[in-house]
Amino acid sequence: MTTSAEISVAAATAGELNQPKPRWMPLEGNPEVLNKYIKNLGVKNDDYEFVEIIGFDEELLAFIPQPVIAVLLIFPITDAHEDRRQKEFEEAAHTPPDYSQAIYFLKQTIGNACGSIAVIHSIANNLEKFQLDSHKPLAQFLETTKLMTPEQRAEHLKHAMDMATANDTIAEEGESEVIDREEHVNLHFVCFVNVNNELYELDGRHPHPIKHKAKGEQGQTLDLLRSTKDIIMKLIDNAGGDIRFSMMALTKIE
Numbered sequence: 001m002t003t004s005a006e007i008s009v010a011a012a013t014a015g016e017l018n019q020p021k022p023r024w025m026p027l028e029g030n031p032e033v034l035n036k037y038i039k040n041l042g043v044k045n046d047d048y049e050f051v052e053i054i055g056f057d058e059e060l061l062a063f064i065p066q067p068v069i070a071v072l073l074i075f076p077i078t079d080a081h082e083d084r085r086q087k088e089f090e091e092a093a094h095t096p097p098d099y100s101q102a103i104y105f106l107k108q109t110i111g112n113a114c115g116s117i118a119v120i121h122s123i124a125n126n127l128e129k130f131q132l133d134s135h136k137p138l139a140q141f142l143e144t145t146k147l148m149t150p151e152q153r154a155e156h157l158k159h160a161m162d163m164a165t166a167n168d169t170i171a172e173e174g175e176s177e178v179i180d181r182e183e184h185v186n187l188h189f190v191c192f193v194n195v196n197n198e199l200y201e202l203d204g205r206h207p208h209p210i211k212h213k214a215k216g217e218q219g220q221t222l223d224l225l226r227s228t229k230d231i232i233m234k235l236i237d238n239a240g241g242d243i244r245f246s247m248m249a250l251t252k253i254e
Helices: 004-014 031-041 079-093 114-124 137-145 150-159 161-171 229-237
Strands: 048-053 068-076 187-195 198-202 210-215 246-252
Touching: 031 048, 031 114, 031 137, 031 161, 048 068, 068 114, 068 229, 114 137, 114 161, 114 187, 137 150, 137 161
Parallel strands: none
Antiparallel strands: 048 246, 068 187, 068 246, 187 198, 198 210
16 A cells, blocks of 8 residues: 555655755854755744854853754764764664654755754754745655655655755855865764653664653753753763864744
């Protein structure tokens, strides 16, 4: 029996899908670029935007507007990190996934697309908070892929030329030197979100969403910003002195 997700894939393949771009231009990890990017994707409302997290000291966190609905982490991919991640991937492959089916998760199969995928994760898992232009790329992509598996979504993204164009257009507008799509960038984006009052890490290279132990107390909403602190600090401690870390919060500003 053909599923609705398979029908969606077939219809999309027969329609607007073109030859895939196996590599995109890497996005610059700064709030100004990402705020322009979500507008290009079709986010209509102005009350949510990305802001920089400059540290986890309480006096610095106090400057971040609330509520925070997603945290993006950009970190260096080191040999030590890859060794640890590979062990996690192997364990995950033999462990039944433990995550809410309410999560929208997208695998990464496109080189340099981790920034875009982190942005997609941050919006798709907070969709009730956003008004999306139905004629722009993101609304169309999310509607088409909502019933798909993470792998089917990844395949669809490879062929979604409007999403690729939105990514590459904004990648050329960053403050840093534009990096060619063929370069292998050793910085990686992941996204942290609160789904059903539980903390999840969404990394497109991982087999499935990673549920962390942090959880909102009964009757209280999970503090996403502060709940990510220990996870991120552990990554920094294990980076062997590499300081190429940056963090952003997607937050309500008014």
